[in-house]
Amino acid sequence: MKKHLLYLFLFTLALGSCKKDKTDPILGNVDDRLSETLTAYKTQLAGAQFGWKGYLLTDTKVLATFLFTFTDKNRTTMSADYEPTLNESSYRLKALQRPTLLFDTYSILHLIADPTPSKFGGDTGGGYYSDFEFAFLSASADTIKLEGTFNKSKLVLVRSKSAADNDAAFTAPDEMTATLSKLRTYFKRATVGGLDCEVRLDPNSRVLGFSYLEAGALKTVTSNYFVSGSSLILFEPLVIGTSTITGLNGVSFDAATGFINASTNSGAALQIKEAIAPLKYDATVAARFLANPVYGTYSECYTGFTVDGVIDAYGVRTIPNFFSIDYYPKITGQNYGAVRFWLGTAYGAYGPAIIPTVSVDGKISYVQDGSYGTAPVAIRPIITNTTNNFLKQGGFYVIQTDTKVYDMVAVADARSWITFE
Amino acid sequence: MKKKLLSISLVALTTIFLAGCSKKDDLSTNIVGLGGDTWTKGPIDEWISTNYTTPYNIEVKYKWDRSELGEIYKNVVPIQEDLVIPVMNIIKKTWIDPYVAVKGGDFMKEYCQKQFYLAGSPSYNSNGTITLGTAESGRKIVLLDLNTFDQDNKAAVRQILHTMHHEFGHILNQNIAVTPDYQRITPGDYTATWFNIFRGAYSTNAALDKIMYEADFWGKGFITPYSRSNKDDDFVETLSTLLEGGQANFDNIVNNLFVYDGVYIKRNGKGIYEQNADGRAKLLRKKAIVTSYMKDSWGIDIADLQARTQAAIESQSPTADFNSLLGPAKTYSTITVNPQKLTGLSTKFLAAYNTANTGLQTGVGYYIDNISLIFTTANKVILRVNFMDPTAALGVGFNADFNFDIANINGNITLAYSNPQPTTTTYANARAIEAAIPTLLNYFKGQQFTIRWVDDIVPQSKSIFGGLVKTNDPTSYLFGTL
Numbered sequence: 001m002k003k004h005l006l007y008l009f010l011f012t013l014a015l016g017s018c019k020k021d022k023t024d025p026i027l028g029n030v031d032d033r034l035s036e037t038l039t040a041y042k043t044q045l046a047g048a049q050f051g052w053k054g055y056l057l058t059d060t061k062v063l064a065t066f067l068f069t070f071t072d073k074n075r076t077t078m079s080a081d082y083e084p085t086l087n088e089s090s091y092r093l094k095a096l097q098r099p100t101l102l103f104d105t106y107s108i109l110h111l112i113a114d115p116t117p118s119k120f121g122g123d124t125g126g127g128y129y130s131d132f133e134f135a136f137l138s139a140s141a142d143t144i145k146l147e148g149t150f151n152k153s154k155l156v157l158v159r160s161k162s163a164a165d166n167d168a169a170f171t172a173p174d175e176m177t178a179t180l181s182k183l184r185t186y187f188k189r190a191t192v193g194g195l196d197c198e199v200r201l202d203p204n205s206r207v208l209g210f211s212y213l214e215a216g217a218l219k220t221v222t223s224n225y226f227v228s229g230s231s232l233i234l235f236e237p238l239v240i241g242t243s244t245i246t247g248l249n250g251v252s253f254d255a256a257t258g259f260i261n262a263s264t265n266s267g268a269a270l271q272i273k274e275a276i277a278p279l280k281y282d283a284t285v286a287a288r289f290l291a292n293p294v295y296g297t298y299s300e301c302y303t304g305f306t307v308d309g310v311i312d313a314y315g316v317r318t319i320p321n322f323f324s325i326d327y328y329p330k331i332t333g334q335n336y337g338a339v340r341f342w343l344g345t346a347y348g349a350y351g352p353a354i355i356p357t358v359s360v361d362g363k364i365s366y367v368q369d370g371s372y373g374t375a376p377v378a379i380r381p382i383i384t385n386t387t388n389n390f391l392k393q394g395g396f397y398v399i400q401t402d403t404k405v406y407d408m409v410a411v412a413d414a415r416s417w418i419t420f421e
Numbered sequence: 422m423k424k425k426l427l428s429i430s431l432v433a434l435t436t437i438f439l440a441g442c443s444k445k446d447d448l449s450t451n452i453v454g455l456g457g458d459t460w461t462k463g464p465i466d467e468w469i470s471t472n473y474t475t476p477y478n479i480e481v482k483y484k485w486d487r488s489e490l491g492e493i494y495k496n497v498v499p500i501q502e503d504l505v506i507p508v509m510n511i512i513k514k515t516w517i518d519p520y521v522a523v524k525g526g527d528f529m530k531e532y533c534q535k536q537f538y539l540a541g542s543p544s545y546n547s548n549g550t551i552t553l554g555t556a557e558s559g560r561k562i563v564l565l566d567l568n569t570f571d572q573d574n575k576a577a578v579r580q581i582l583h584t585m586h587h588e589f590g591h592i593l594n595q596n597i598a599v600t601p602d603y604q605r606i607t608p609g610d611y612t613a614t615w616f617n618i619f620r621g622a623y624s625t626n627a628a629l630d631k632i633m634y635e636a637d638f639w640g641k642g643f644i645t646p647y648s649r650s651n652k653d654d655d656f657v658e659t660l661s662t663l664l665e666g667g668q669a670n671f672d673n674i675v676n677n678l679f680v681y682d683g684v685y686i687k688r689n690g691k692g693i694y695e696q697n698a699d700g701r702a703k704l705l706r707k708k709a710i711v712t713s714y715m716k717d718s719w720g721i722d723i724a725d726l727q728a729r730t731q732a733a734i735e736s737q738s739p740t741a742d743f744n745s746l747l748g749p750a751k752t753y754s755t756i757t758v759n760p761q762k763l764t765g766l767s768t769k770f771l772a773a774y775n776t777a778n779t780g781l782q783t784g785v786g787y788y789i790d791n792i793s794l795i796f797t798t799a800n801k802v803i804l805r806v807n808f809m810d811p812t813a814a815l816g817v818g819f820n821a822d823f824n825f826d827i828a829n830i831n832g833n834i835t836l837a838y839s840n841p842q843p844t845t846t847t848y849a850n851a852r853a854i855e856a857a858i859p860t861l862l863n864y865f866k867g868q869q870f871t872i873r874w875v876d877d878i879v880p881q882s883k884s885i886f887g888g889l890v891k892t893n894d895p896t897s898y899l900f901g902t903l
Contacts, residue, residue: 126543
């Protein structure tokens with residue numbers, strides 16, 4: 001009986017072992033799919049008649065614009081806004097953790113990633129923390145989004161429409177900057193999804209930001225952008241209340257109204273207008289700025305006053321050997337502070353002594369208390385204009401934009417401001 | 422019957438079991454990336470195939486692959502395509518070809534490293550140093566910082582070759598071990614912190630720092646700081662330095678080992694230096710073992726291999742002739758001749774020098790430490806005799822300068838004694854001793870010399886020694902360090 005049980009058991013086992021798993025992967029073989037994807041990407045890259053415009057944002061927020069063409073023979077020819085001479089090198093597509101585009105021999109793209117500072121600048125051992133191995137994040141017919149696998153820099157490839165489109169690629173950011181600089185005031189406003197927003201436009205670092213009030217608190221979102229034609233496209237989408245903005249199209253300045261007109265990605269019209277006061281002002285900053293100069297006793301400014309969107313409107317950078325305007329809130333042992341002009345090795349024998357007063361609502365205003373001498377005739381208008389701007393009626397808002405970066409904005413019209421860092 | 426049933430059941434069971442086991446998986450799909458990366462081959466790939474892969478089964482990877490780096494977490498960039506062939510060509514000519522010439526192609530096919538990986542920038546380390554290359558167990562060599570490669574920069578070329586010969590030395594040593602006698606030469610001086618031996622680590626006084634730095638490896642019988650790390654690296658460093666640096670380089674290192682008192686070499690009352698006999702003997706013993714190892718274990722005459730390697734380096738990265746490099750605002754401007762630090766000076770020059778030295782000692786009570794020929798002024802050469810007072814402190818020395826007018830015609834100069842001579846201190850010193858050293862002055866006065874390298878006299882000595890050979894008497898010459 002025991003033996004029969006054993007046989008019964010063995011037969012059951014034997015028959016059970018015959019069962020074969022016949023399930024096939026629904027989506028097909030994984031390796032086949034991967035091969036197909038890589039081939040498709042390669043075909044797409046090589047298939048663009050006028051090549052691709054590439055927009056790079058390194059991990060240290062340095063921006064660069066490229067023009068690429070790819071062949072189906074693993075060759076790529078490129079130029080960049082920082083190196084317009086065409087240069088040929090190689091590329092290939094490889095399945096790493098994700099499908100990855102490798103620029104696998106040295107090229108213009110590698111300059112900005114080169115860890116030897118004598119090549120292109122940046123940090124020793126890191127360069128500008130850029131990449132040349134990019135994983136595909138998403139791809140539509142005309143836009144491929146990539147992310148560096150090592151330094152997490154971002155690269156967006158946009159299919160070029162024409163030779164003219166290529167020609168304009170390196171100049172489009174300057175034209176956009178010119179358009180955006182037509183707004184004269186430091187403060188700018190727009191309405192997004194019914195929310196009143198303060199707009200931060202920094203064309204030099206290509207940063208767009210919105211600040212809005214949420215339950216009484218100021219909330220700020222910012223992103224770097226790149227410029228393609230008259231479009232301004234964000235590297236990171238900005239979420240404002242219930243709206244999401246990924247870019248602005250058709251950016252133009254309307255001279256009649258003094259507004260910048262654009263439309264968002266959802267098609268909604270967006271107007272950016274001048275404003276003379278902040279949406280919400282932090283009244284504690286001014287006192288903090290005066291009490292804690294960036295360099296112990298003073299803070300530095302490298303570009304003088306910006307007036308009506310024109311950087312260094314008075315031309316302090318044209319002063320021979322000019323390095324910085326140093327603002328001392330208080331000269332040790334004196335009851336006044338001073339604005340000094342550092343010329344690399346010594347201060348110029350001119351510049352006003354000024355005494356600050358902070359009002360209860362956090363605005364700084366100045367009165368003059370003598371000067372360090374009369375400026376030479378050639379540069380006297382620069383010094384006079386700068387001095388007069390410090391003495392403006394109504395004083396200044398102080399806006400902290402980074403840990404040790406302060407903007408002083410004229411209260412009267414918000415059309416002149418100066419940055420200390 | 423029961424038995425039969427049992428057998429049938431057993432047969433049935435076995436059949437079912439066997440059949441049940443035979444599953445057929447579809448193994449026909451191509452796994453992505455299996456078999457290595459592929460790309461459309463170009464001329465560089467063909468060159469590598471012709472010169473490395475086909476003859477020696479060596480893979481040369483120049484396209485970026487982060488996983489090949491030893492430290493994948495560093496910012497490194499790939500090599501420029503146009504440098505791949507120059508770099509690999511020079512490695513072939515100066516590493517593979519000399520070995521093939523001495524031992525034949527099969528030897529290299531059997532033993533050489535099988536993979537190269539090339540990258541453009543160095544790998545920056547957190548302690549401020551940079552890595553220029555690594556090697557993994559005789560299989561793979563990673564060469565970094567190649568985007569700065571310049572065939573005319575001999576020092577950089579030698580650096581790459583040193584790595585090649587070093588790593589190949591490991592392979593040879595791992596196949597046939599060197600005699601343990603080698604590690605018994607300097608058993609107590611191997612250290613894990615060998616990397617603390619660098620210029621600047623010893624003293625803020627640059628001269629003293631150099632002396633102490635060199636004393637910390639050469640003085641102890643090691644050819645490089647790295648050779649102090651362990652016995653195996655010591656062995657291959659000696660081998661690779663002999664091959665990459667050449668014979669004159671090695672001999673010059675040995676000939677410059679002395680016992681120091683501060684920044685000065687210890688000496689007796691007649692100016693005879695005290696040699697670092699221990700350091701010299703250790704280095705020479707190591708060289709002797711390397712030589713016999715190559716001969717006995719591999720049948721390689723190291724002198725032959727060395728000569729071929731040096732000739733290959735010279736032909737790939739030629740040195741300009743000495744005459745074109747010597748003079749005001751040129752690479753070299755001074756030839757320093759110190760017979761105590763050199764071997765191979767001509768007997769005719771030495772006779773003149775030694776007679777002058779004896780004359781100075783008996784006549785004035787001083788001794789000559791060294792002489793130099795200074796070419797810092799156009800159409801002029803200064804013979805500077807550095808002499809010392811044996812009763813004074815070691816640091817007190819005097820220079821006596823003698824001016825000669827020269828016209829350089831294709832490297833041939835005739836030294837016409839200038840008249841009048843200047844009257845400043847060094848020339849006043851010259852007036853004080855000139856009567857005691859006539860043989861030395863007459864060796865130069867009115868004589869015609871040819872300015873040239875002396876690699877026919879001291880083999881492989883280009884860029885180490887430069888010399889003056891009497892135009893009419895090739896057996897009369899002097900040379901010195903530059």
